[in-house]
Amino acid sequence: MTGTTLDDYTDRYARRVRGMTASEIRALFAVASRPEVVSLAGGAPYIAALPLDAVGEMLGKLGSEHGVTTLQYGIGQGTLELRERICEVMALSGIDASCGASPDDVVVTVGGQQALDLVARLFLDPGDVVLAEGPTYVGALGVFQAAQAQVVHVPMDDDGLIPEALEVAIADLARTGRRVKFLYTIPTYQNPAGVTLSEERRERVLDICERAGLLVVEDDPYGQLGFEGEAPRPLRARRRDGVFYLSTFSKTFAPGLRVGWILAPHAVRDKLVIASEAQILCPSGFAQAAVTTYLSTMPWREQLKIYREVYRERRDALLGALHDLMPEGTTWTRPTGGLFVWASLPDGLDAKAMMPRAIAARVAYVPGTGFYADGTGTGNMRLNFSFPTPERIREGVRRLARVMEQDLAMRQVFGTVGPTGSRRGGADAPGPDLA
Amino acid sequence: MTGTTLDDYTDRYARRVRGMTASEIRALFAVASRPEVVSLAGGAPYIAALPLDAVGEMLGKLGSEHGVTTLQYGIGQGTLELRERICEVMALSGIDASCGASPDDVVVTVGGQQALDLVARLFLDPGDVVLAEGPTYVGALGVFQAAQAQVVHVPMDDDGLIPEALEVAIADLARTGRRVKFLYTIPTYQNPAGVTLSEERRERVLDICERAGLLVVEDDPYGQLGFEGEAPRPLRARRRDGVFYLSTFSKTFAPGLRVGWILAPHAVRDKLVIASEAQILCPSGFAQAAVTTYLSTMPWREQLKIYREVYRERRDALLGALHDLMPEGTTWTRPTGGLFVWASLPDGLDAKAMMPRAIAARVAYVPGTGFYADGTGTGNMRLNFSFPTPERIREGVRRLARVMEQDLAMRQVFGTVGPTGSRRGGADAPGPDLA
Numbered sequence: 066m067t068g069t070t071l072d073d074y075t076d077r078y079a080r081r082v083r084g085m086t087a088s089e090i091r092a093l094f095a096v097a098s099r100p101e102v103v104s105l106a107g108g109a110p111y112i113a114a115l116p117l118d119a120v121g122e123m124l125g126k127l128g129s130e131h132g133v134t135t136l137q138y139g140i141g142q143g144t145l146e147l148r149e150r151i152c153e154v155m156a157l158s159g160i161d162a163s164c165g166a167s168p169d170d171v172v173v174t175v176g177g178q179q180a181l182d183l184v185a186r187l188f189l190d191p192g193d194v195v196l197a198e199g200p201t202y203v204g205a206l207g208v209f210q211a212a213q214a215q216v217v218h219v220p221m222d223d224d225g226l227i228p229e230a231l232e233v234a235i236a237d238l239a240r241t242g243r244r245v246k247f248l249y250t251i252p253t254y255q256n257p258a259g260v261t262l263s264e265e266r267r268e269r270v271l272d273i274c275e276r277a278g279l280l281v282v283e284d285d286p287y288g289q290l291g292f293e294g295e296a297p298r299p300l301r302a303r304r305r306d307g308v309f310y311l312s313t314f315s316k317t318f319a320p321g322l323r324v325g326w327i328l329a330p331h332a333v334r335d336k337l338v339i340a341s342e343a344q345i346l347c348p349s350g351f352a353q354a355a356v357t358t359y360l361s362t363m364p365w366r367e368q369l370k371i372y373r374e375v376y377r378e379r380r381d382a383l384l385g386a387l388h389d390l391m392p393e394g395t396t397w398t399r400p401t402g403g404l405f406v407w408a409s410l411p412d413g414l415d416a417k418a419m420m421p422r423a424i425a426a427r428v429a430y431v432p433g434t435g436f437y438a439d440g441t442g443t444g445n446m447r448l449n450f451s452f453p454t455p456e457r458i459r460e461g462v463r464r465l466a467r468v469m470e471q472d473l474a475m476r477q478v479f480g481t482v483g484p485t486g487s488r489r490g491g492a493d494a495p496g497p498d499l500a
Numbered sequence: 501m502t503g504t505t506l507d508d509y510t511d512r513y514a515r516r517v518r519g520m521t522a523s524e525i526r527a528l529f530a531v532a533s534r535p536e537v538v539s540l541a542g543g544a545p546y547i548a549a550l551p552l553d554a555v556g557e558m559l560g561k562l563g564s565e566h567g568v569t570t571l572q573y574g575i576g577q578g579t580l581e582l583r584e585r586i587c588e589v590m591a592l593s594g595i596d597a598s599c600g601a602s603p604d605d606v607v608v609t610v611g612g613q614q615a616l617d618l619v620a621r622l623f624l625d626p627g628d629v630v631l632a633e634g635p636t637y638v639g640a641l642g643v644f645q646a647a648q649a650q651v652v653h654v655p656m657d658d659d660g661l662i663p664e665a666l667e668v669a670i671a672d673l674a675r676t677g678r679r680v681k682f683l684y685t686i687p688t689y690q691n692p693a694g695v696t697l698s699e700e701r702r703e704r705v706l707d708i709c710e711r712a713g714l715l716v717v718e719d720d721p722y723g724q725l726g727f728e729g730e731a732p733r734p735l736r737a738r739r740r741d742g743v744f745y746l747s748t749f750s751k752t753f754a755p756g757l758r759v760g761w762i763l764a765p766h767a768v769r770d771k772l773v774i775a776s777e778a779q780i781l782c783p784s785g786f787a788q789a790a791v792t793t794y795l796s797t798m799p800w801r802e803q804l805k806i807y808r809e810v811y812r813e814r815r816d817a818l819l820g821a822l823h824d825l826m827p828e829g830t831t832w833t834r835p836t837g838g839l840f841v842w843a844s845l846p847d848g849l850d851a852k853a854m855m856p857r858a859i860a861a862r863v864a865y866v867p868g869t870g871f872y873a874d875g876t877g878t879g880n881m882r883l884n885f886s887f888p889t890p891e892r893i894r895e896g897v898r899r900l901a902r903v904m905e906q907d908l909a910m911r912q913v914f915g916t917v918g919p920t921g922s923r924r925g926g927a928d929a930p931g932p933d934l935a
Contacts, residue, residue: 070767071767071768071771073767074765074767074768107573108573109572109573110572112567112568112571112572113568115567115571117563117564117567117568117571118564120563120564120567120571121560121561121562121563121564121565121567122560122563122564123563124559124560124562124563124786125556125557125559125560125561125563125564126556126560127556127559128552128555128556128557128558128559128560129552129553129555129556129557129560130556132547132550132552132555132556132754133547133548133552134756135756136547136550136552136555136754136755136756136757137544137545137547137754137755137756138542138543138544138750138755138756139756175610175779175780175784176780176781178777178778178779178780178781179779179780182778182779182780186646204777204778204781207774207777207778208778210778211621211775211778211779315573319567319571319572319786320571320572320573320785321569321570321571321572321573321574321784321785321786322571322784322786323610323780323781323782323783323784323787330509332505332506332508332509333506333509336506339642340646342613342639342642343613343617343639343642343643343645343646344610344613344614344617344646344779345610345611345613345614345617345758345780346611346613346639346758347758348758349610349756349757349758349784349787350755350756351559351754351756351757351787351790352758352784352786352787355786
């Protein structure tokens with residue numbers, strides 16, 4: 066086995082290895098993190114807004130005074146103390162005892178990512194279909210790919226997932242005899258689209274899934290980060306059963322601790338714990354103690370207000386810069402919370418083909434194709450506003466606009482742009498109307 | 501879907517959910533952790549031996565001075581800084597540049613558990629066979645069960661896995677046309693058996709696997725915890741290809757941080773990173789910084805010596821108490837490192853059936869059946885010596901001996917013991933000869 070190649074491993078041991086490919090976002094990370102590049106590509110919270118001195122003091126004590134427990138093994142489900150605090154956090158958005166939420170049904174996870182992976186692990190068999198918004202969270206596509214499931218996208222508009230389109234997708238799949246397991250949805254301040262499922266549609270989407278016998282996997286990392294009043298109540302607040310509610314402290318406290326959770330239907334909570342133990346044995350006791358203590362002793366509700374204020378200001382900076390600087394024909398969403406704006410480029414521009422020129426011009430974004438399982442999204446890009454300062458955002462958009470204008474001028478001369486010359490998915494593509 | 505039951509979920513969505521059952525160890529945890537119970541059941545390191553004041557100070561600074569990076573997202577593979585330190589740790593046991601070890605091929609994981617789960621995720625398809633020592637790590641059985649793979653145990657003796665038995669197992673499986681993917685082995689200070697694969701057998705086991713085209717998954721959480729000189733070099737130090745080397749800081753620093761790693765064959769390292777990103781996005785930046793800083797600035801080699809000394813003293817206490825107190829017919833292994841002793845009970849005693857009486861007598865252990873996929877091990881138990889003090893260990897063995905003597909007396913009177921009346925797997929069972 067000297068000099069064993071990937072082919073040796075894949076041919077001999079696992080064909081599935083070959084199917085696993087890295088996301089486009091990942092490949093971008095290295096270049097986008099250079100200091101001279103204005104990165105609108107990430108999805109990172111603005112950690113500098115935290116009171117780091119106080120957080121550091123808290124973390125130190127958790128080691129020196131409580132290390133015998135915080136640095137030791139714990140139970141797979143996560144500590145009761147943290148699960149109780151998590152229930153307080155969920156109660157803020159209406160998921161409380163009245164709809165059956167209980168610490169007993171919370172499973173602490175390694176960020177929202179493991180929460181989703183566990184649900185997939187339990188419910189997805191190879192060949193299963195998952196319905197998801199198009200575009201959707203790139204990390205969810207990775208989970209479904211690893212589970213060898215197929216994603217069928219359902220389009221959105223400014224009010225989020227379109228119920229009629231969901232019904233059509235379910236009916237089409239039923240006709241072809243495909244086995245659909247669940248709808249994966251980010252109803253509030255969606256990543257990457259930045260739109261929110263309207264109050265009225267929430268009940269309809271739930272009814273449609275209930276009638277079709279589909280589970281609902283509700284991913285809600287951004288629900289606490291609204292800039293303009295309250296978001297509509299989560300889907301889980303409206304249904305006890307059939308809804309898995311996933312969230313994380315990555316956006317509201319700190320992603321580097323990797324603490325998220327699932328609120329699971331009671332009947333399967335124990336199975337999720339067993340699946341999690343097989344994956345990670347138990348979540349970090351130190352990270353759990355950090356989040357518990359943060360929520361118990363520090364002004365976390367005030368900190369949420371700070372995050373909201375910082376992000377609102379940056380969203381305004383991004384929307385303002387887009388309005389002032391983008392070439393004609395560009396459209397974008399206007400998020401009322403969260404971290405992202407989804408832009409649609411003028412006809413003929415290809416966000417993926419344009420990337421090398423954008424990086425050369427010292428600006429980065431994520432091409433829309435990263436958020437689809439089916440190659441859609443060439444004419445789209447995701448723009449992040451949570452991490453860069455307002456000044457950097459404006460400078461980034463200025464650089465981006467210049468690249469786009471050059472591409473448009475080239476296109477006028479040569480009729481095509483970029484190495485691939487590919488066009489955005491037009492009216493025939495199953496893409497969203499997010500303009 | 502009101503009042504949905506587990507049956508609803510399993511019947512409608514996932515039959516695999518039904519197959520997932522909790523380990524016996526897990527059920528024991530709640531009772532065994534009561535203060536009045538002497539627990540020989542756990543596998544926890546003695547965290548109180550750490551310099552917690554200094555560790556706390558270090559953790560505090562990582563938050564207050566470096567929080568902007570340590571509390572932020574990171575890359576899926578883990579930080580280069582930590583991967584470099586990990587290579588220094590591996591070099592101590594002979595896994596160094598001379599056998600191709602490089603930070604580039606290290607993937608940081610959520611403890612050793614995720615390391616194993618990732619390898620299983622990449623290589624195991626439902627119905628595949630995994631060869632493993634019998635008995636083996638209970639968490640590995642959970643991973644293989646979740647992957648819907650079948651475990652075939654290979655017996656050990658005092659020198660570890662028996663090469664001839666490995667050859668027989670491979671030949672038997674080949675005859676039945678079963679697809680075997682890899683050998684999972686803990687060659688050094690094995691959990692739960694406490695035995696170590698001898699120098700001479702290491703080459704033979706590698707040769708056998710190489711001839712049979714099997715990958716080797718080498719799990720080495722305890723290799724640094726030897727009491728009597730150096731352990732034989734790990735399998736990975738002897739082969740560049742075909743060996744996945746898994747380890748963790750859970751036993752040498754702190755399990756509550758959940759930091760482990762895989763040293764992967766170069767050809768598949770990137771696939772492991774992609775699989776890990778699908779599971780957890782990235783390992784905790786804070787935990788990684790904690791381990792990196794611990795290894796860079798604190799006397800970790802001295803701390804290893806302290807751990808070794810503490811555990812050696814406790815092993816001696818356990819072996820001494822077993823010698824002084826155990827009823828005739830009991831045998832046990834004599835580990836030269838690690839955390840565990842494996843005991844074989846006098847003929848007719850059933851360690852699982854005896855558990856309620858042991859708990860009533862305020863002592864806990866793990867019945868041997870937990871370490872087999874096939875129901876073997878009724879006449880065995882695992883005894884941990886890393887966590888309880890020498891005095892507690894002796895008191896625990898005293899209580900245990902009394903329960904065993906009562907069971908033996910009952911057996912003499914009634915011919916059977918315990919609620920099930922089951923016997924240990926006798927000479928016909930495929931169990932190890934660990935006496």
